[in-house]
Amino acid sequence: MLVGYSSSSEEENEVIQNGKRKGEHLQSDDSSLDNKRSKKEAGCLLKVTRLQSVTDSKKSSSHAKGEEARPLQKCFLEQRARLPLPGSVLNMFKETEEKEVFEDSTQYGGRIRSFAHERGNWATYVYLPYLAEDESLELADQLISGAGSHGVSLTRMEEFHISLSQTVILRHHWIEPFILSLKEGLASGRRFLCVADRLKVYTNQERTRTFLGLEVRAGHAQMLEMVRAIDRTMQEFNLSTFHQNPSFHISLAWCVGDCSESLRGCFQELQTIVDDFEDSASLLRFSGHEIRCKSGNKFFSFPLL
Numbered sequence: 001m002l003v004g005y006s007s008s009s010e011e012e013n014e015v016i017q018n019g020k021r022k023g024e025h026l027q028s029d030d031s032s033l034d035n036k037r038s039k040k041e042a043g044c045l046l047k048v049t050r051l052q053s054v055t056d057s058k059k060s061s062s063h064a065k066g067e068e069a070r071p072l073q074k075c076f077l078e079q080r081a082r083l084p085l086p087g088s089v090l091n092m093f094k095e096t097e098e099k100e101v102f103e104d105s106t107q108y109g110g111r112i113r114s115f116a117h118e119r120g121n122w123a124t125y126v127y128l129p130y131l132a133e134d135e136s137l138e139l140a141d142q143l144i145s146g147a148g149s150h151g152v153s154l155t156r157m158e159e160f161h162i163s164l165s166q167t168v169i170l171r172h173h174w175i176e177p178f179i180l181s182l183k184e185g186l187a188s189g190r191r192f193l194c195v196a197d198r199l200k201v202y203t204n205q206e207r208t209r210t211f212l213g214l215e216v217r218a219g220h221a222q223m224l225e226m227v228r229a230i231d232r233t234m235q236e237f238n239l240s241t242f243h244q245n246p247s248f249h250i251s252l253a254w255c256v257g258d259c260s261e262s263l264r265g266c267f268q269e270l271q272t273i274v275d276d277f278e279d280s281a282s283l284l285r286f287s288g289h290e291i292r293c294k295s296g297n298k299f300f301s302f303p304l305l
Contacts, residue, residue, distance in 0.1 A: 037219075047260070051240065120172055122296035126165040126230050128223070128288050130250050135283050136160065140252040142273050143199075143212060150266040152297055154212060154253035162194075162216060162248050163293075164223065165230050168239040170295055179293065180301050185229035186302045187293055194219035196250050197284040199271045201263045210259040213249035214274070219288060223248050226291060 130136075137156070143152045170178055195218035202211040216223065224246075231241040263270075274280060293300040 008092070023265055024293040026298070028217065047231065061255045094175065100220060122170045122172060122175060122298075124165055124170045124175075124293065125163060125167045126291060127161040127163050128226075129159040129290065129292050130162065130196075130286060132160045133283070135279060138284070139274065139277050139280070143270055144253050146270050146273055147212065147263060147266060150262065150269075152255060152256050152259050152266075156253050157192045157251050160250050160252070162196075162223070162250055164227050164248075164291065165242050166240050167232065168234065170237075175295050177297070178237060178295075181233040182291075182293060183295070185233055186226065186304075189226060189229070189291065190222075190303045191287055191289045191304045192219050192222035193285065194234075194288050195285050197274065199267065199274050200247065200249060201260050201267065202247070202249065202251070203260055207258040207263060210255050210257065210258070210263065211251040212253045212263060212270070213251040215282060216248040216250075220248060224289065 140156045143154060147154050194216055196214040196216045198215045198217055200213055200215045202213055203209065206210075227242045227246065232243045236242055274284075276284070291302040291304065293302070
């Protein structure tokens with residue numbers, strides 16, 4: 001609505017020149033002003049709408065933060081007020097744990113672990129394999145029978161080999177770099193002849209097991225060379241190296257406990273069994289053509305040149 005509106009003389013002249021009445025010009029101006037006012041009001045309404053939208057957005061954001069904060073605070077309070085687990089849950093795996101301990105002490109003929117079993121630890125050792133033939137098994141059985149006649153009960157070994165390292169513990173993520181290091185150290189190793197025909201009695205460091213074995217007479221120097229390469233890998237991983245003055249041997253049979261004195265009492269008789277065994281000269285000569293490593297249930301082979 002326009003109050004006290006009057007046009008200037010220039011505007012009147014413009015109206016007269018255009019052949020239009022003043023009222024018509026005023027009417028046109030009124031319509032134009034109404035349009036402008038409508039646009040202005042629409043603009044204001046748009047600004048108010050946008051402002052309201054921004055305000056609502058901020059409120060929504062603030063509300064969302066409040067919603068997020070409340071559950072976090074609730075979780076924190078619930079954690080502080082958490083009730084103890086029932087005994088049935090705490091004892092869910094007790095039977096399994098007790099079974100593992102039980103198996104460690106009595107399974108496999110009563111053998112005792114040299115170190116505690118721990119999940120993720122892999123018992124690892126390096127050795128020279130000896131592929132037993134039927135004649136080798138027969139010789140082992142005759143020695144077991146001879147020891148048994150003197151009151152020593154022996155059990156035949158499941159496999160025959162010559163140890164080139166102590167048994168050490170590897171974490172799973174160490175296995176690959178450990179094997180790569182062994183491969184590099186043994187890359188230049190050459191095949192050699194072994195002769196193992198001299199009977200000897202051994203015990204482990206804890207003296208919890210006794211072994212009847214055949215000591216290696218020929219091939220000792222070549223095995224020492226292999227051990228030096230293996231020891232370098234052991235030192236790289238801060239693991240125990242092999243014995244200072246090793247007696248390389250093939251273990252044929254074993255028993256629980258320290259029975260070394262009892263076996264030495266019939267030692268000469270047992271050595272005679274080895275000397276008189278048919279084809280013993282060829283049986284106890286073999287080629288060292290590869291080195292192997294056993295880590296847990298994994299086997300790795302390093303062929304010699």
